Amino acid sequence: MIQLGQYPVASHVIAHVSDTHLLGGGRPLYGQVDTIEHLAQAMAQLERSSAKPQAIVFTGDLADLGEPDAYERLREIVEPAAARMGAQLIWVMGNHDERIEYSRQLFDEESEAPQDRVYDVNGLRIISFDTTVPGYHHGEITDDQLDWLADVLASPAKHGSILAIHHPPIPTPMLEAMGMLELRDQPRLAEVLRGSDVRAILAGHLHYSTHSTFAGIPVSVASATCYTLDLSAEDSLLSGVDFGQSVNVVHVYDEQIVHSIIPVGDTPEVSGFPASALAQLEAMTAEERLEAFSSKNSTFNVAEEESSGQA
Numbered sequence: 069m070i071q072l073g074q075y076p077v078a079s080h081v082i083a084h085v086s087d088t089h090l091l092g093g094g095r096p097l098y099g100q101v102d103t104i105e106h107l108a109q110a111m112a113q114l115e116r117s118s119a120k121p122q123a124i125v126f127t128g129d130l131a132d133l134g135e136p137d138a139y140e141r142l143r144e145i146v147e148p149a150a151a152r153m154g155a156q157l158i159w160v161m162g163n164h165d166e167r168i169e170y171s172r173q174l175f176d177e178e179s180e181a182p183q184d185r186v187y188d189v190n191g192l193r194i195i196s197f198d199t200t201v202p203g204y205h206h207g208e209i210t211d212d213q214l215d216w217l218a219d220v221l222a223s224p225a226k227h228g229s230i231l232a233i234h235h236p237p238i239p240t241p242m243l244e245a246m247g248m249l250e251l252r253d254q255p256r257l258a259e260v261l262r263g264s265d266v267r268a269i270l271a272g273h274l275h276y277s278t279h280s281t282f283a284g285i286p287v288s289v290a291s292a293t294c295y296t297l298d299l300s301a302e303d304s305l306l307s308g309v310d311f312g313q314s315v316n317v318v319h320v321y322d323e324q325i326v327h328s329i330i331p332v333g334d335t336p337e338v339s340g341f342p343a344s345a346l347a348q349l350e351a352m353t354a355e356e357r358l359e360a361f362s363s364k365n366s367t368f369n370v371a372e373e374e375s376s377g378q379a
Contacts, residue, residue, distance in 0.1 A: 070262035070359065071349050078225060078319035078326075078342075080192045080274050083114055083121040083155065085270030087292030089164060090142050098196065103132075103294045104141065110293045110315045110332045111149040117330060119317045121155045123189045127272035127290060128162020128200075128234030130170070130345060158187050161198040162234040162272065163205040182213055188361045190248050191226035192320060193265075199235040199251050207235030207251035207273075217260050223250040224265040227320065231261070236271035236289045238280035240300045245306055246274055258283040268318065275331055288327040297308035 071077065087106050089097055097103050114121070124146070131138035150157050159174050161167065161183045171179040182198040197217065199207035222231065235251035237258075253259070260284040268287055275292040276299060291314045301307030313332040318325060349357050360366050 070116070070323060075321065078321050080318075080320035081119055081121045081191060081317060082189070082192075082194070082230070082270075082320065083119060083316040083328075084270050084288070084290045084318055085110065085114075085124060085126050085293060086290040087162070087291070087294055088130050088142060089124065089132040089277055089294035090130065091132050092137035092141075095191075098308075102163055103297050104145070106272055106293045107142075107301065108333060109143050109182055109334075110313065110330075111145060112227045113330055113332060114315055114317075115149055115153055117317070121153060121317065123158055123194065124150055124153075125158045125160065125194065125196075125230075125232050127160045127232055127269055127370040129164040129272060129292075130159065130162065131166075132164050132294075134164065134166030136169050136173055139169060139305060143174070144243040150178075154331075156187065156189060158194055158196055158232065160196045160232045160234055160272075161200050162206070163200050165200070165201075167198075167202065168280040182210065184213060184216060186220055190226075193220075193225035193227075193229060194231040194232050195220060195266075197231055197233045199233045206249045207233075207253070207254065209257055214256060214260055221260065221264040221266065228265045228267040230268050230270060230272045230318075230320075231255070231266050231285075234271060234273050236273060236278075236280075236287055237269070237282045238271075238278070238287050238289070240274060240278075242278075243274070243276070243297060243306070249273070261285060265318070270316075275308070276312075277316070279327070286325065287318060287325075288315070288318070291329075293332060324355070 085300050088104050094104050141233050171177050184198050185196045187194045201208045237251050237254045240246040261322045266285050269287040271289045275297040279290045280287045293311050293313050295308045296312040298307040298309045314329050315329045
């Protein structure tokens with residue numbers, strides 16, 4: 069496929085999935101949310117998309133109660149899809165996960181220590197950093213973890229680093245209640261990250277998509293595949309709804325990173341062009357493509373407008 073715009077192909081493509089919240093036995097969350105089906109749907113859409121990720125990062129809350137069977141079901145859904153896509157799997161601890169079962173079920177080891185790991189994805193370093201506090205839902209980072217992270221970042225990676233954590237180090241003005249469950253002592257983390265080769269921070273926890281910066285680094289929070297939080301709800305401190313789930317795709321370029329959102333769920337198409345149109349465009353010169361696809365009077369656009377105007 070030729071490039072139709074001015075940018076080259078991204079050097080790296082990373083899928084970003086968060087907050088699957090699976091329960092043992094495949095039972096529904098809150099008795100009604102089919103987290104298994106939502107995750108399977110998300111993976112199917114990711115697989116059929118043009119993303120073709122080299123890695124899939126899951127930023128925590130993989131299991132709702134840390135049950136062994138929940139992690140087993142997670143692997144049963146995710147691993148075959150990742151293998152078909154040729155994508156490396158990168159797991160991150162969340163506050164609903166339990167370190168012993170998380171480490172046992174996903175890494176064949178048993179540990180109560182923070183689950184911090186480093187991955188190399190064709191020269192792009194992805195750091196899975198554990199911000200969880202055993203027995204609590206807010207986030208904290210120990211002195212030893214900060215020292216470890218500083219040591220890792222002391223040597224720059226070929227294509228830079230991405231920090232993957234569960235608790236996002238950003239304000240939550242649309243949902244003030246989440247401030248009680250935020251990552252504490254954030255300035256200490258900022259000291260370690262500022263001036264490093266970290267190009268992006270991926271996070272979850274909030275159950276809605278949002279973006280910010282931290283220590284000068286872009287932060288992208290993926291929504292959840294289980295359920296989301298309604299930011300327009302009235303008379304509710306928190307309002308979880310079985311709607312609006314999504315996954316993110318991260319495209320890494322030499323000087324930029326692009327975060328895109330894929331809504332989860334099959335919906336009716338109301339406009340568009342068939343895949344065959346791409347072959348027609350590729351056969352044209354750049355000038356012909358501009359006239360065909362950009363001009364309001366082109367065959368492409370006139371046909372689209374006529375279709376949209378039909379009763």
